[in-house]
Amino acid sequence: MRPTEPGHAAHAERPRAEPSRTAAFTRRALIKAALAASVAPAIFIPRRAKATPLDALRNRARHVLILNAAGGLRTAALFNADAATAHNPYGRALTPGASEWQPGALLEAPAFPLTTFSRAPAALPSAAALSGDIAILAGVDHQPGGPALVDHQQAAQALAAITTPEGTAGLLTLIHRHHAAYATKSVALPPIAIGASPFASATAAFAGHRPLELRSAEVLKGRSTSAAPATRASWMLDHQQQRDRRFADRHGPDLQRELDARSAAKLAARSYGAQLRNPALDLLAAPDAELGGLTNHQLLEALGAVAPSTSRWGLETAFALRCFQLGIPAATVTRELFDTHSDERDTFPEDAADLARQISGIHFLLHQLRDENNIPLWDSTVVLVVSEFGRDNTDPLTGFNFGGGSDHRGTPASRNQCWPIFGGPLAKRGCRIGRLDPETLQTIDRPSIPVGAVMATVLALLGIDPAPHYSHPPLVELFA
């Protein structure tokens, strides 16, 4: 900050004067600056001296991982466990971490032993014990003040995608379209969606920015050792691209977009083919492949994907973390496991424990894994657990419906979800943003948090201006 620039003397909230420069002020310059400052605020205020709340958020993260616990996760039982029995029949964790929020007993699964790490605890701490590192967004609602969404498809769509006159775009599609890394081509692989979800929606004008969708990381099993077709007939493939261009141009605009999307996928496939052959992504067939300090087998163990554990998430979560090591900015993992209208008592504890294992494992691995600059991924990664709605319609005494499950009828209990969020970029951890009435799960103290605000936050964290896509401002309070 140079002393001759107007306005500095008046902006004491950003004191940046250095002793040597202060000493170098002449009296003349100082008087001149003071005179200018007395006039300047009315006509000129240097932009850089006034930070917006969004600045605290922008580019805070290089990676965002969204665990989509689809089907309607009973979030109150896990992440707001001081709710009434109607909402949490499973109890509270006995030894939670130091947090404002109360973890549920199901997050306090038995310790997960680790045998493949030489310098690590013998077992992973439970997700409940890590609550001090996790913030909770309490009262996340699709349409605060509007009608409840109770249909899975509608709610999933509203969670993960936006619809505009240009077409429909999932969050990952928006990231693929607007993230600086893709504009500068510094990252080859697109965002990744593992498991089908609207996070990967891409129609009409967005079709060319579809993320990479994988049913499971298992489809890449053995790919690291198979022959690469991209090295064959490249001259003919280039020629065919020109033929395809002419073919698409001959058709009407509605078909051109579809044909272009198909061409774009082909082009991307040839570009990504080599990337997808990375042994670090061949988690099942290349267990000893190492990247950033850990082998594939170690990742799978930490996430419960090595026998005798039978995690339904572990393989996919491990794949997402490997993708981050390769520079991909965003990934979603979707598991359709939580629509427990009946027999929830039998199924939910196991699936919740698996989800808890992912939280513990991710927390551990982000501290262990390093990016291309040898910096722990923890410093640059934000993790979020979401679902399309919560659950309700339960007996206040038992916490279940007549079928031993729960439903999603649109009451506050299913509208107002509690989403955990954690990672190094968070400035506030262990806190709870928003509060819910323990009996009704209605919001108290502050209005519901729109889902759009959370998704806007994800975009802003990655350096993308969310304003053109979401009407709700991002949540800066966790990062300021």
Place this chain on the structure above:
Amino acid sequence: MRRWVESPPLAAPVPSALPTIVLTRTLLAGLWSSVAACSSPEHQVGEQSAFDRAVFAALAKDGLTPARADEAELCTRLYVDALGVRPSRAQLEAECAGHPLEDVVAALTARDEFRWEQRRRFADRFQYNDAMIDRASIRALDELVDRLYRGELGYRDFAIETLAHPGFVGRFLGYSDGREDTVAEAAFTAFLGRPATAAEAEDLEILWSPWRARFVDPATLPPGDLSRYASPLIDPYACEAEAHACVSTILGVAALEFPRDGRSGLLDLDQLTAADWAALRAPGSLLVDQPTFWEAAADEVLRRYFGWDFGAALPEAREALSAELRENGGDLRALERTVMLSAAYAFAAAPAASDSAGDRAPRYARGPTKLLTPEAWLKSAAAFTGAPRGDCDFRFPNQPDSELGDPWFRATARAMGGCPGAFDDATAQTSKRVSVPGIEESVAQDEAALALCSELPPPDERDTRETLIERALENAFARPATPDEIAALTTAATTGCADCTHHQLSTDLCIGLLGGVEYAAY
């Protein structure tokens, strides 16, 4: 209509040097006989269909006279839609080019492959999954579809039977792992072309309440066999719990009145009487009486042959088809023939250079362009390379050993987004057909092209490179290659494949052509 028929035969942007483009008006009149009814007297063959009249009325309002597709385009379209595979040039010339269109369509729709493709489409529509219902029930339902396409069953009766068939109902029953009954939702989607509202689903599910899923102990199954549900059972007293327990009112009053005869316990399907089955058909009888039942059938046929929501853009055309289906006794095969013989189906897909409307023309003024399904692409590519690879058995997507052909076909088609229904035990998810191929599917297709093209037999070394190129183009697109195409590809090969042997050149041509969007579209 007269202007369209009397217009110059070729307005499509087809390369001018094609010898087969010299279609005389006589040949053209023969090919288009079924749509020339209102034109010159010497070419009157049959009446113009109500569907055609509706389309031309709309075109007249817009002042449009679309161009006709050339033979290669239309014959390829017919072959793929009817038989699920691209024709070779030899097949096209022997069985389609120069033949009256009615004869071509009649021959195609009489073939076993036509019924196989329609059965595959119904497999998608009914979401066959042998991990959720026994194979015998699926087989029986598939045979019902076959009867529909043999003309042995009308569409209305077919729907009623299906909605009381274990192969359909059993697929959507709730199970012990917490899944709800979704039979009503599936019925709406399958036969009314729309999702049921929550109120409709809740109200109508009652009519399927006697059905019970029957789980099979996995320990009794061979390893890897995912067929864990046997044929459903029927609870004859499901409606006894309270008065009006099995009455639906939302689409009209319908009651499931199961005969009471002192039977106890759950019944196997083969223990049911004719009266029992009549009762179980209540929900189907209700749905087929909905006004949208026939419209949904027409819409489905239009989407299948045109690839987009034609009926929504031109409701009069949809109404014409639905009326025809209603009045012809529900003969779905005849309805599909009407579409295949229609003028709209025969329009050129790409607007002509001289077409003043250009991009502004409505979509029904152009012929359809669709993408090959993964199964159709694989079958076509395998035929191109001279090594047929079978198909996937859409009835039993989880059967460990496919009853048909090459397991490679199923695995590859699945990786490309086809052959749906694979059940993942770890995630409890079932693979769905991918409607818009993404990167993963493209990678799989590229690998399949490499694998298939690597098996091409070596060409005759006496042929010139231009001959190899010309032959590859003709084989891929079932039409003569133009001099411009040959020249462009020859130049590319001279630069990129200068030192290639004939075999390498052939293989590279194969990989490139099969991998293009142009080959995947028809």
